[in-house]
Amino acid sequence: MEKMENLSKEDYKIQSFDLETQKLLKTALKDPGSVDLEKVSSVIVDQSLKDQIFSREAGRICYTIVQAEAKQSNGSVFRRNLLNRLQQEFKAREETRKRSTQEWVCLVSFICNIFDYLKVNNMPMMALVPPVYDCLFRLAQSDALKNEEEVDCLVLQLHRIGDQLEKMNAPLMDELFNLLRDGFLLQEDLSSMGRLLLLEILEFRAGGWTLSDTAQKYYYSEVTD
Amino acid sequence: MSEQQRYSYENDCKPDENRNKGSSRWSQCRKRGADGSLRKAEEDLGRDQRCSRRPESFTTPESDGPVSRVKNWGDEVEAEEMRSDVRRDMHRYRRRILAVDVPQRDRKLSSGSSDSRDSRDSKDSPGKGDFETDETVLVRRQKQINYGKNTLAYDRYIKEVPKAMREQGVHPKTPNKFKKYSRRSWDQQIKLWRVKLHAWDPPAGDLQQIEEIDLGEIMDFELDVECSADPDSQCASANAASLSLTEDSLTGTPKKMMKMEDAEMS
Numbered sequence: 001m002e003k004m005e006n007l008s009k010e011d012y013k014i015q016s017f018d019l020e021t022q023k024l025l026k027t028a029l030k031d032p033g034s035v036d037l038e039k040v041s042s043v044i045v046d047q048s049l050k051d052q053i054f055s056r057e058a059g060r061i062c063y064t065i066v067q068a069e070a071k072q073s074n075g076s077v078f079r080r081n082l083l084n085r086l087q088q089e090f091k092a093r094e095e096t097r098k099r100s101t102q103e104w105v106c107l108v109s110f111i112c113n114i115f116d117y118l119k120v121n122n123m124p125m126m127a128l129v130p131p132v133y134d135c136l137f138r139l140a141q142s143d144a145l146k147n148e149e150e151v152d153c154l155v156l157q158l159h160r161i162g163d164q165l166e167k168m169n170a171p172l173m174d175e176l177f178n179l180l181r182d183g184f185l186l187q188e189d190l191s192s193m194g195r196l197l198l199l200e201i202l203e204f205r206a207g208g209w210t211l212s213d214t215a216q217k218y219y220y221s222e223v224t225d
Numbered sequence: 226m227s228e229q230q231r232y233s234y235e236n237d238c239k240p241d242e243n244r245n246k247g248s249s250r251w252s253q254c255r256k257r258g259a260d261g262s263l264r265k266a267e268e269d270l271g272r273d274q275r276c277s278r279r280p281e282s283f284t285t286p287e288s289d290g291p292v293s294r295v296k297n298w299g300d301e302v303e304a305e306e307m308r309s310d311v312r313r314d315m316h317r318y319r320r321r322i323l324a325v326d327v328p329q330r331d332r333k334l335s336s337g338s339s340d341s342r343d344s345r346d347s348k349d350s351p352g353k354g355d356f357e358t359d360e361t362v363l364v365r366r367q368k369q370i371n372y373g374k375n376t377l378a379y380d381r382y383i384k385e386v387p388k389a390m391r392e393q394g395v396h397p398k399t400p401n402k403f404k405k406y407s408r409r410s411w412d413q414q415i416k417l418w419r420v421k422l423h424a425w426d427p428p429a430g431d432l433q434q435i436e437e438i439d440l441g442e443i444m445d446f447e448l449d450v451e452c453s454a455d456p457d458s459q460c461a462s463a464n465a466a467s468l469s470l471t472e473d474s475l476t477g478t479p480k481k482m483m484k485m486e487d488a489e490m491s
Contacts, residue, residue: 120302127305128298
């Protein structure tokens with residue numbers, strides 16, 4: 001199983017953009033008032049739907065641009081455009097899922113990453129709580145659980161933001177985990193990796209959103225026979 | 226912080242206590258057949274739909290009355306931010322006035338947002354704990370203050386006159402949103418404050434002057450704003466009156482545009 005990478009502070013993972021867009025993003029970070037922030041948000045959302053790595057890390061660059069704009073002009077044009085565009089994509093999520101599982105999991109990763117990074121006065125954005133839960137519940141449906149790609153996405157998000165989500169709405173988290181327990185126990189068409197991922201996340205949450213040392217060893221250490 | 230109990234999204238999915246009664250959608254879905262077999266595809270789809278089906282509008286304690294589901298995330302987060310800013314200001318303000326036993330004239334603290342030093346206003350200083358706490362009112366007042374602060378005039382004013390050098394009556398002072406005032410009284414104070422700030426408008430004939438559209442005046446009170454003798458500022462207000470821009474297109478734009486041009490000019 002993959003451990004989550006530790007990234008350096010300045011690493012916004014924009015290598016997958018073409019050079020001109022990279023330049024645009026770098027300018028947006030330093031001098032947001034000088035660029036078309038609607039375009040910037042659009043470019044970021046587009047890429048996050050295509051690029052798996054970026055979708056998991058885009059929150060960071062978005063946060064920096066939001067802060068830069070607030071500091072420079074007290075504005076929130078970028079954030080507003082970003083969120084509204086994200087909302088459009090969210091509304092179309094079921095079609096996206098039908099069309100491409102890859103795009104769907106990228107969308108979920110991106111929404112969750114934005115939830116993680118874009119705080120309002122150091123608090124998570126309440127407006128995103130229902131949509132995030134919505135996505136996770138969708139991933140916990142049986143037609144999704146049988147796809148390893150979707151289970152992987154689900155457990156990644158829960159590792160990253162599960163504790164925050166639970167604080168925002170505990171009963172919903174309980175309900176989600178009931179589904180996961182049921183899936184683990186009853187669903188026959190789960191892959192063995194899928195089952196492993198589910199078991200790990202069940203233990204993770206049961207341990208207060210952390211793994212015990214022994215569980216850590218079990219799931220993550222290399223097996224040397 | 227535990228907001229989770231109040232979210233009506235959870236009411237839609239009916240978790241916890243109804244689960245065992247078997248009357249909730251969730252428990253029905255999760256009920257196994259006698260042979261322990263999985264729920265059928267239609268039930269899954271049904272549950273999926275039930276999960277995503279939500280009421281058309283909902284009310285949370287934090288919102289001002291029912292919030293239409295049609296609202297976009299950008300607006301929702303802006304509103305969240307306003308409310309949490311106002312709450313933060315309120316905590317700071319409460320600490321400040323409760324901590325003051327003796328008015329301190331030379332206090333240099335700039336804790337930001339409550340905008341005026343009550344400790345000095347001996348005649349209308351609030352009794353301890355007796356100030357405006359209604360979030361709706363505070364948010365509305367803060368919006369009006371923001372319209373005023375989001376102007377070139379205000380920018381130029383604060384650069385020119387540091388707080389310590391301000392003279393009462395001469396220099397404009399941001400109204401204190403925490404003091405108890407009637408609606409009319411507050412609106413009037415804001416008008417007068419805005420008028421006073423016009424003295425720091427950029428020189429007449431500037432292109433920027435005309436672009437300083439201010440819908441704050443339209444949104445919150447009548448259009449009989451007393452303008453200063455400056456013909457350009459009068460022109461700007463008149464233009465504002467006849468325009469029908471949405472608040473959304475206004476937000477942040479004048480300031481941003483002005484700042485860009487300001488930078489170009491300097």
